[in-house]
Amino acid sequence: MTTETIDGAPGSAPHKSGSPASDAARWKWRRSEGGVLNAFSHVFLAVWALMVGLPLLWALWSSFKSSGDILSHPLSLPTHLHFENWSHAWTKANMGQYFINTIIVVGFSTVGTMLFGSMAAYVLARFEFPGNRLIYFIFVAGMAFPVVMVLVPLFFVTTNLGIINTLPGLILVYIAYSLPFTVFFMTSFFRTLPTSVAEAALVDGASHTRTFFQIMVPMAKPGIISIGIFNVLGQWNQYLLPLVLNQGDTDKWVLTQGLADLAVQQGYQGDWGGLFAGLSIAMLPVLAVYIVFQRQVQAGLTAGALK
Amino acid sequence: MRHGKYRFIIGFLAIPLALYGVLVISPFVQDFQISMTDWTGLTPDKHYIGFDNYRKIIHNHLFWQSLWHNVLLLLIVPVVTLALGLFFAFMLNVGGRRKGSASVAGVRGSGAYKIIFFFPQVLSVAVIAILWQQIYNPDPDEGVLNVVLHSIGLGSQTQSWLGDPKLALACIMAVMVWANVGFYVVLFSAGMSSIPTEIYEASLLDGATRSTTFFRVTLPLLSDTVATGWVYMGIIAMDAFAYVQLMSVNNGGPNEKTDVVPLLLFKTAFRDNSQYGLAAAMGVAMLLVTLVFAVLTLRLSRRERIEF
Numbered sequence A: 001m002t003t004e005t006i007d008g009a010p011g012s013a014p015h016k017s018g019s020p021a022s023d024a025a026r027w028k029w030r031r032s033e034g035g036v037l038n039a040f041s042h043v044f045l046a047v048w049a050l051m052v053g054l055p056l057l058w059a060l061w062s063s064f065k066s067s068g069d070i071l072s073h074p075l076s077l078p079t080h081l082h083f084e085n086w087s088h089a090w091t092k093a094n095m096g097q098y099f100i101n102t103i104i105v106v107g108f109s110t111v112g113t114m115l116f117g118s119m120a121a122y123v124l125a126r127f128e129f130p131g132n133r134l135i136y137f138i139f140v141a142g143m144a145f146p147v148v149m150v151l152v153p154l155f156f157v158t159t160n161l162g163i164i165n166t167l168p169g170l171i172l173v174y175i176a177y178s179l180p181f182t183v184f185f186m187t188s189f190f191r192t193l194p195t196s197v198a199e200a201a202l203v204d205g206a207s208h209t210r211t212f213f214q215i216m217v218p219m220a221k222p223g224i225i226s227i228g229i230f231n232v233l234g235q236w237n238q239y240l241l242p243l244v245l246n247q248g249d250t251d252k253w254v255l256t257q258g259l260a261d262l263a264v265q266q267g268y269q270g271d272w273g274g275l276f277a278g279l280s281i282a283m284l285p286v287l288a289v290y291i292v293f294q295r296q297v298q299a300g301l302t303a304g305a306l307k
Numbered sequence B: 001m002r003h004g005k006y007r008f009i010i011g012f013l014a015i016p017l018a019l020y021g022v023l024v025i026s027p028f029v030q031d032f033q034i035s036m037t038d039w040t041g042l043t044p045d046k047h048y049i050g051f052d053n054y055r056k057i058i059h060n061h062l063f064w065q066s067l068w069h070n071v072l073l074l075l076i077v078p079v080v081t082l083a084l085g086l087f088f089a090f091m092l093n094v095g096g097r098r099k100g101s102a103s104v105a106g107v108r109g110s111g112a113y114k115i116i117f118f119f120p121q122v123l124s125v126a127v128i129a130i131l132w133q134q135i136y137n138p139d140p141d142e143g144v145l146n147v148v149l150h151s152i153g154l155g156s157q158t159q160s161w162l163g164d165p166k167l168a169l170a171c172i173m174a175v176m177v178w179a180n181v182g183f184y185v186v187l188f189s190a191g192m193s194s195i196p197t198e199i200y201e202a203s204l205l206d207g208a209t210r211s212t213t214f215f216r217v218t219l220p221l222l223s224d225t226v227a228t229g230w231v232y233m234g235i236i237a238m239d240a241f242a243y244v245q246l247m248s249v250n251n252g253g254p255n256e257k258t259d260v261v262p263l264l265l266f267k268t269a270f271r272d273n274s275q276y277g278l279a280a281a282m283g284v285a286m287l288l289v290t291l292v293f294a295v296l297t298l299r300l301s302r303r304e305r306i307e308f
Helices: A002-008 A024-062 A067-072 A086-093 A095-126 A133-139 A146-159 A165-193 A194-205 A208-219 A220-237 A240-245 A255-269 A272-292 A294-306 B005-034 B053-058 B062-092 B110-117 B124-136 B145-149 B166-194 B199-205 B210-220 B222-237 B241-247 B261-272 B278-302
Strands: none
Touching: A002 A024, A024 A165, A024 B124, A024 B166, A067 A146, A067 A272, A067 B145, A086 A095, A086 A133, A086 A220, A086 A272, A095 A165, A095 A208, A095 A220, A095 A255, A095 A272, A095 B005, A133 A165, A133 B005, A146 A165, A146 A240, A146 B005, A146 B261, A146 B278, A165 A240, A165 B005, A208 B110, A220 A255, A220 A294, A240 B261, A255 A272, A255 B124, A255 B261, A272 A294, A294 B166, A294 B278, B005 B278, B053 B278, B062 B110, B062 B166, B062 B210, B062 B222, B062 B261, B062 B278, B110 B166, B110 B210, B124 B145, B124 B166, B124 B241, B166 B222, B166 B241, B199 B210, B210 B222, B241 B261, B261 B278
């Protein structure tokens, strides 16, 4: 970012002196305007930052308060740390189980999506064969229509296949619905990679499969990571699909389903502390991962839109 | 090079195509077929009733109301989200500029702002919706929003936010904007940082003010990104299922004033006597609306590309 370096350059700080003597009045006017604009920008930016940050912080600190306290003093900081909210949410409200289920589903479906998506994309990007364009178009067309419109038939397809209300079923559905974007993005990514390395490997006697896994996949790593992050977040946050295709056994629920149920349950039971602990359990891990890898996450999520 | 080529192609395409065909394409095709039946799913027999379900939809006042809510979302949420996103991105990237040094600079701490603004984007829609449902808590003495209003002396403005038929949809829209602005700030920032600074500097030397710079330089050069963002946001607004289902009083209430087509479809299929045929027809109707939106957007945004 060049802006950063200009910002920190000596003598360019808005409030300090250091302008040339000539044209002093003009400089002064301009500098002061710069200062005002800066303050103006910061006010708006800071207000929005607070609007984003405070609700999340509020959920976190409410998770340490007693339910009575949450109701009577919703804004106050916790006086005692009620850790039992967390243990209740984790064990009694089953959030621990949902958490593990979510990790299993998202883990397998992301790996599956990236594997199958890259395989299809590689073939579509690098090989000429009849039907190539048609298959590519069929994949990409999937980006255009909303999942909700196929809810009814999807419910029956998964029922007939016997994969409804199972974690593997959810994994397969997640993979299938993540393929359009993954294929779209990875195809254009594979096209940008140089052909010479792969050709050299083939000349040396490597099979196509081997060339793909040992040469192309390592070369495509940046693209795979970007779209992998995109898929992890999308699948982690999925709500509609599990709601319809995984309504059976509560032991198989994922985090978002469990949380929605918790919100309804706590309405009856009045255990608000437990609800906020549940929210925090669903919120903190992703936020933590995001803060550590924020550069990659931002790049991954915006990559598709910039193409 | 040719050796085993087709075997390889088939081998690599088989699994992805099978998964995609069975779980995405076939339900898509079946949706049209189911929409022509009176199927309730409980018994295997279904009768083809032609366009009866579509006729039912056309005369269903609830469907039109839900569709109208989707259209409202489609018109308002993207405009507000993209405008705020552009505004903040411009502030972040050009807001710190000093005319004196004829340079364009981001404000101090722009990196931190971008990280914070992006928070909601990584959170699940379910988390966001439930969190805001708590914030909007309708009880005037207990909801956080109301308590905040009281404490800053705006006690008269307290509302039963999600319980008020006139306000509920707007409250949900506000959350959708809140959740998505950060993404566009980052997206537009990336776009703005790829605009050469010489262009800004030249316009500065010509005496352009900040708003002129924005409307004459930044916006035209970003028009492609804005158009893409519009489509993304439109898809989110067309859905809105999780927001409405989790936040609204009584699943689309009060008085169905927040209901949207996806939620209506869900309720028709899985709650109200399993009217699968009718729900499938709603799915087809939604597809049509989405296609119209996409075509219109592409038409409107088609303009000459500016190379830089």
